Amino acid sequence: MASVKMIEDGAATAEVQAVYEDIKKTREIAYVPNIWKTLATHPPTLKRIWLGIKTVMAPGRLDPLTKEMIAVAVSATNNCDYCIRSHTATARKLGMDNEMLGELMAVVGMFNQTNRLANGYQIEVDEQYLKTE
Amino acid sequence: MASVKMIEDGAATAEVQAVYEDIKKTREIAYVPNIWKTLATHPPTLKRIWLGIKTVMAPGRLDPLTKEMIAVAVSATNNCDYCIRSHTATARKLGMDNEMLGELMAVVGMFNQTNRLANGYQIEVDEQYLKTE
Amino acid sequence: MASVKMIEDGAATAEVQAVYEDIKKTREIAYVPNIWKTLATHPPTLKRIWLGIKTVMAPGRLDPLTKEMIAVAVSATNNCDYCIRSHTATARKLGMDNEMLGELMAVVGMFNQTNRLANGYQIEVDEQYLKTE
Amino acid sequence: MASVKMIEDGAATAEVQAVYEDIKKTREIAYVPNIWKTLATHPPTLKRIWLGIKTVMAPGRLDPLTKEMIAVAVSATNNCDYCIRSHTATARKLGMDNEMLGELMAVVGMFNQTNRLANGYQIEVDEQYLKTE
Amino acid sequence: MASVKMIEDGAATAEVQAVYEDIKKTREIAYVPNIWKTLATHPPTLKRIWLGIKTVMAPGRLDPLTKEMIAVAVSATNNCDYCIRSHTATARKLGMDNEMLGELMAVVGMFNQTNRLANGYQIEVDEQYLKTE
Amino acid sequence: MASVKMIEDGAATAEVQAVYEDIKKTREIAYVPNIWKTLATHPPTLKRIWLGIKTVMAPGRLDPLTKEMIAVAVSATNNCDYCIRSHTATARKLGMDNEMLGELMAVVGMFNQTNRLANGYQIEVDEQYLKTE
Structure with missing residues (x-):
């Protein structure tokens, strides 16, 4: 159990939910992994890290x-x-x-x-x- | 400066020199890098590490x-x-x-x-x- | 489970129990956390670390x-x-x-x-x- | 000496130089520290890291x-x-x-x-x- | 649970089983610890690491x-x-x-x-x- | 060069100098190593660490x-x-x-x-x- 209460998929603010949808679409998965549901407790970090990973892991x-x-x-x-x-x-x-x-x-x-x-x-x-x- | 006195190329025992020659040939270099001249102060480690690296770094x-x-x-x-x-x-x-x-x-x-x-x-x-x- | 058998609160020597009482009073808690019950297997370390933490964490x-x-x-x-x-x-x-x-x-x-x-x-x-x- | 050749302040592309100017203005310094002149060898990383640090280090x-x-x-x-x-x-x-x-x-x-x-x-x-x- | 399926003692190839027998004999134990059953998924690593440990841990x-x-x-x-x-x-x-x-x-x-x-x-x-x- | 200005042997307060003398006597050396001259910029840390090391390194x-x-x-x-x-x-x-x-x-x-x-x-x-x- 993480040291904060995770924000579940479907129970998030519009801003966080938009990141969740992008994660599921980009990764072609049907669920949101725990790391993102945990980082969502601090939305600026969720967005910054997700965008960073998308950039860094893109084919190059x-x-x-x-x-x-x-x-x-x-x-x-x-x-x-x-x-x-x-x-x-x-x-x-x-x-x-x-x-x-x-x-x-x-x-x-x-x-x-x-x-x-x-x-x-x-x-x-x-x-x-x-x-x- | 390493914490032990390195064994120079050309001033080594036959056993150590044989590893040096293999390193230079395998790596296609004309000198023996400091790590090997340092590990040579403990010949069993020199041989074990060099053979391990040769194995691990071979194409696979x-x-x-x-x-x-x-x-x-x-x-x-x-x-x-x-x-x-x-x-x-x-x-x-x-x-x-x-x-x-x-x-x-x-x-x-x-x-x-x-x-x-x-x-x-x-x-x-x-x-x-x-x-x- | 720790790799040593912990010394339980109330089952310790007088020397260790005195540290336990100081921990509970200083931290305002009713129990002795596992780290202290583990370090108690080596009393000089228990005392040295506890006194060190008290000093380092005091307001400054x-x-x-x-x-x-x-x-x-x-x-x-x-x-x-x-x-x-x-x-x-x-x-x-x-x-x-x-x-x-x-x-x-x-x-x-x-x-x-x-x-x-x-x-x-x-x-x-x-x-x-x-x-x- | 870094393992890549640093991009000097004043000798950079417009894209990199814009980051350099933002660094100097934000940090209130007259020079570009070596870390930024090194990351500039990979501009997407320079921009991503600098924007990340600006966000993370802002007062909160x-x-x-x-x-x-x-x-x-x-x-x-x-x-x-x-x-x-x-x-x-x-x-x-x-x-x-x-x-x-x-x-x-x-x-x-x-x-x-x-x-x-x-x-x-x-x-x-x-x-x-x-x-x- | 390891991130690979372990090779059980008795269900291994002859090459791997020979290492298992040497481990049990050298260590004077009746079972094969999980680390060896895991490394057995890549036999060259199993052999290299086991021989290395035998050498390094021998009395000197x-x-x-x-x-x-x-x-x-x-x-x-x-x-x-x-x-x-x-x-x-x-x-x-x-x-x-x-x-x-x-x-x-x-x-x-x-x-x-x-x-x-x-x-x-x-x-x-x-x-x-x-x-x- | 350390990130603080070291306190030289002979130029310290009585409290710090006493630790310096104990270090030289205990270690049987004629000089004070840099780590102690650096920690002396925060005397409570100098004393705590030195006494800790003396205890921990004593024969046991x-x-x-x-x-x-x-x-x-x-x-x-x-x-x-x-x-x-x-x-x-x-x-x-x-x-x-x-x-x-x-x-x-x-x-x-x-x-x-x-x-x-x-x-x-x-x-x-x-x-x-x-x-x-």
Whole structure:
């Protein structure tokens, strides 16, 4: 149970309900996920975050599945249960199978390991890595 | 300066030097990056990590550039300077340009934001996200 | 269930029970929260942490509600369920409503986002930010 | 040096320069901080983040100094050098002195400590903390 | 419930079952813990991680209990429930009692606190700490 | 350079100077490390943290070197440069050599890896791990 009382779909102000309808249409789902019903307790945040996600996740130079797998990587690194579950489910809908998830997790695990080795030994950056573009 | 004295290329035991040669050949570079010269102070770790990375980063269901960008995402989330620099440089060699980096960072930033909103409000996972495959 | 057996209120040594009484009186609550019943398995830690919190949370240049909201911000950033719940409940008792929580979460989310953009791009600190006081 | 080449003030496209002017006017500063000159390498992110921050940091139920100190708390918890420096400098401009910073850091440190005690012992949330509002 | 369907002991391919048998024999347990039944959905990761852990946790200059307590310290710092529970249970089997756990948690909590004070104040490293060996 | 002006040894109030003398005597060093000269800008925090560390690091069921290596593990996991450097230097003084550091880092790296695999796959805790003592 969230730490605030969620605003249910159909029981919201017109402003919030409009965001709910856009979420359901854009995501092609019949329900409003808990994160949006929770953020709706602070409407400016609901609108800002939803519009931000729509922009960021739109197809661009990276395809939607790649973006969703990056979201899984971030969420696994941060240990955010809700986020891991929702991004993993969305990535599966976009075509990720167990083998792709296996490779994704292997990369996430490996570099969380080497991140600590690099930090722990206080390794200096090689000058070859400092070029910008 | 690392917190141990690095083992220089050419001044290593045969066992360590063999790893150095494999690194230079596999990565198509003429020098040994500092992380390997540092891990060489504990040879079993040098060998285990290098073999692990070779395995994990080999082409599979995910291509090498996607894997490298996931490594950037993990390293930016963890704030590991060495790792951000080295994975960004490698991703650039594999074809990432500023616009792709811009999209990557936008995704990383956005989901570090929503991770804290999901945590901070203690949002319960929707049952729709709990299916395994 | 904690990973140690908690020491119940009324079943503690005199030394631990004295801390329990101080907690109930200071916090104006009729029960001992689980964190204290758990730390009581190591009495020196129970006493040190309780005295530390009493000192740190006492009114000073920052008022108690501001301090409690900072505690929520830290706990949401670290994803500590117990801490988010307990600090959010305490902040509500001190007057935080849903709109204040909304603004707090918006700030926490936003700067978790920009933290990763600053890290990910390895942005150098502007000299204007380096003055000490 | 950032991992991309920054877009300098005065050398930007009209779209980016308009954001730069808004930043300087809103913040009452004569220069463009490095974070914005870096994000300008991906204009949609520059605009989205700047507008987001303007919205989130505007006075509301929480005053600007409180919001800025929460930003310091998040940045110290995440260990983001750029962010700690920039938010600390801004908080000082808004009136934070060394004693207020001392109390802020004391709270941040204390709850990073108790967060790990709560996690480490896997303490269960008291039912008294589960009420929503 | 994990986000993939676990491979049960006795229902695995020969390759996976061989790892399961090695786990049960090495750990002197009669069942296969969930982490291995989950990693088995990607056999190369199962094998790589299991062999890595066997190597890393073998007695060396540090004894197995010290290594297991370090694993608890890392897991508490990262807030990984599964990891805290499994490493705490294993450390108890190796002889850790409540008082040792109390000291361990006190150290973990204290340095999570001072880590944020060092970061938050951006304290420069003393030259006395920069010697390598 | 820290974000506050440090209080130099010999230029402090009597209250602060007394802590400085205790630090130098307890640690058997001739100078006051930067962290203490920084915390001295908020004397109640200086005293509370110093007394806390003296208590926590005193020999108990765990020996001082084990405690110091746990501090390195926490600091490497959090990526706190100051902390990694100071705890590594102190651990060396207490007898840690490169091979012990190598094993320590191998454990820290490995479980930062498995922490993310456990989180990323959302692995459920085995009931065998839930016993308290």
